[in-house]
Amino acid sequence: MKLHDIFSLRPENKASRYAWIDYAKGIAIILVVYRHLAYGLVASDIVLPKQVLATNDMLYSFRMPLFFLLSGIFFSRSVGKRGPGTFLVNKVNTLLYPYLLWAVIQITLQILFSDYSNATRSIADYLNIFIQPRKLDQLWYLFALFNVTMLYLLSSLAIKERKAWQLVIGLALLGIAPYVQPVSTFYDIAIHYIYFAIGDIASGYFFEEKTQRQFSNPINLLLLAPVFGLLQWYYLYHQQMSLYVLMLIALNGCLFVMMLSSWLAKRQLMGFLGVIGHYSLYIYLLHITIFAVLRAVLVGIGISNGIVLLLALIPTSIFLSIIAYRVLIQLKCGWLFTGPFGQHNANNKTALPS
Numbered sequence: 134m135k136l137h138d139i140f141s142l143r144p145e146n147k148a149s150r151y152a153w154i155d156y157a158k159g160i161a162i163i164l165v166v167y168r169h170l171a172y173g174l175v176a177s178d179i180v181l182p183k184q185v186l187a188t189n190d191m192l193y194s195f196r197m198p199l200f201f202l203l204s205g206i207f208f209s210r211s212v213g214k215r216g217p218g219t220f221l222v223n224k225v226n227t228l229l230y231p232y233l234l235w236a237v238i239q240i241t242l243q244i245l246f247s248d249y250s251n252a253t254r255s256i257a258d259y260l261n262i263f264i265q266p267r268k269l270d271q272l273w274y275l276f277a278l279f280n281v282t283m284l285y286l287l288s289s290l291a292i293k294e295r296k297a298w299q300l301v302i303g304l305a306l307l308g309i310a311p312y313v314q315p316v317s318t319f320y321d322i323a324i325h326y327i328y329f330a331i332g333d334i335a336s337g338y339f340f341e342e343k344t345q346r347q348f349s350n351p352i353n354l355l356l357l358a359p360v361f362g363l364l365q366w367y368y369l370y371h372q373q374m375s376l377y378v379l380m381l382i383a384l385n386g387c388l389f390v391m392m393l394s395s396w397l398a399k400r401q402l403m404g405f406l407g408v409i410g411h412y413s414l415y416i417y418l419l420h421i422t423i424f425a426v427l428r429a430v431l432v433g434i435g436i437s438n439g440i441v442l443l444l445a446l447i448p449t450s451i452f453l454s455i456i457a458y459r460v461l462i463q464l465k466c467g468w469l470f471t472g473p474f475g476q477h478n479a480n481n482k483t484a485l486p487s
Contacts, residue, residue, distance in 0.1 A: 139459045152407055153348070154203060156394035159410030163451065164196045166420050169271055170446050173424060174439055177432070181439040191369040194379060195386025197274060198328040202387050204278060205332025206339055208285065217286060222475040224282050227414075230472030232275035235418050236262045239272065242422065267317035271421055277321035281329050284322060296334050303327030307376045327380060328387075339391075348395035361389040409451060415458035415470060420450045423457065 168189050175181060212220045240262075243254040252270065266273035285299070292298045303326045310323035338344055347353055364382045368374075397403055409416065427446055436442060461469060 139456060139463070152398040153345075153391065153395040154206070155407040155410035156398045156403075157199065157203060157390050157410065158413045159406035159408070160390050160394060161196050161199050162409060162413040162416050163406075163447070164192055165271070165417065166447055166451055167443075168193065168196075169421060170424055170450065171443060173421075173428070174442055174446075177428065179432075179437065179439045179442060181443065185440070185443065187369060190372075191365045192386075194365065194368045195383045195390065198325065198380075198383040199387045199390055200274070201278065201281065201325045201328035202332035204282065205285075205329035205334075206336040208282070208289075208329070208333045209336060212286070212289070217290060219475070221283070221286065224279055226472035226474055228275050228279035228282070230474070231414075231418060231470055232272060232279065233262065234469065235275075236266075236269055236272050239269065239422070263318065265317050267321070271417060273317065273321060274417070276318065277325055280318065280322050281326050284326065285329055285333070296330075299330035299334060300327070303330045304377075307380065310376055324376060328383070331384070345395060345399075348392045349399040351396055354389075354392050354396055357385075357389050357392060361385060408455070412455045412458060416451055416454040418470070419454040419457050423453045424450045427453075 171181060171186060171189050175186070211223075215223060237259070240254050240258050243252045244256075247254065258268070261268045262276075266276045288299065288302060289296075306323040306326045310320055313319035313323055364385050368379070368382050394406075397406065424446055427449060428442065431442060431445065436445075458470070461467070
């Protein structure tokens with residue numbers, strides 16, 4: 134990779150029929166960064182207008198379900214191509230390994246630099262890597278996706294082609310989710326399994342040319358937009374709703390983002406979203422640390438306006454996360470992101486932050 138490529142946000146590949154997936158991941162990871170940085174500023178006693186936080190909360194319902202759904206889309210293809218054993222090793226390399234490594238790195242840095250961190254950490258937090266990953270800021274998602282994927286793999290081997298049973302399993306897990314909520318490792322599996330299952334079951338439909346034409350049709354997007362807006366507004370003021378109702382709202386949000394992404398990708402508009410989506414996993418891993426450093430520098434030189442900080446830090450944290458990843462790869466530090474176990478494909482289709 135040449136020097137100018139390291140600092141570029143232009144699309145790396147020509148448009149493909151799957152470009153909309155990177156667009157969708159790009160939109161979702163921007164919303165993730167927005168949430169993490171907004172509440173990170175609040176935790177640092179930086180004042181943000183209530184409207185900023187309300188907008189953040191309103192768009193919270195579908196962000197993570199979308200990542201699980203997009204991951205499920207590639208499940209059957211990936212297992213069919215690699216076989217169950219190689220698929221499992223691949224997910225250890227691309228999900229479990231970076232989760233464990235970066236959880237240890239992040240906790241250690243937060244302990245060593247406690248005077249500059251929003252989080253209060255202790256040695257006991259290393260146990261939370263396995264028991265309460267939700268307490269480890271953003272990293273819980275990697276562990277949740279690995280656990281959901283492994284459970285789905287085991288169940289798919291048992292039920293084989295009877296995929297409708299996956300929906301039954303997902304709905305049943307939603308039902309027991311409130312009872313396992315005290316242990317976030319189990320809770321995250323229970324509330325997200327259904328979206329992974331829907332992605333897998335509907336994957337053939339999503340890739341049909343007819344579906345893509347419908348998704349990229351601006352009329353369909355405009356018709357769905359008011360429904361999306363109303364449901365997100367309802368979610369903002371009724372967040373203690375049933376998980377089944379939340380599922381319907383989340384699926385509507387997923388559909389809207391997928392249609393918007395398909396429309397943008399077809400017209401090759403806002404190509405930077407596809408680039409951001411392509412690097413979403415690495416943005417997910419790096420943005421909190423980069424944000425903490427940038428926040429400390431900006432506040433240290435006297436910038437304390439919450440809106441100014443947020444508008445500056447969101448794009449900067451995303452951009453620098455991509456640059457940091459590219460530089461680390463050039464420095465032969467790929468081991469920070471991908472495990473060394475067995476044979477794996479670095480160009481996997483894990484939808485993550487992937």
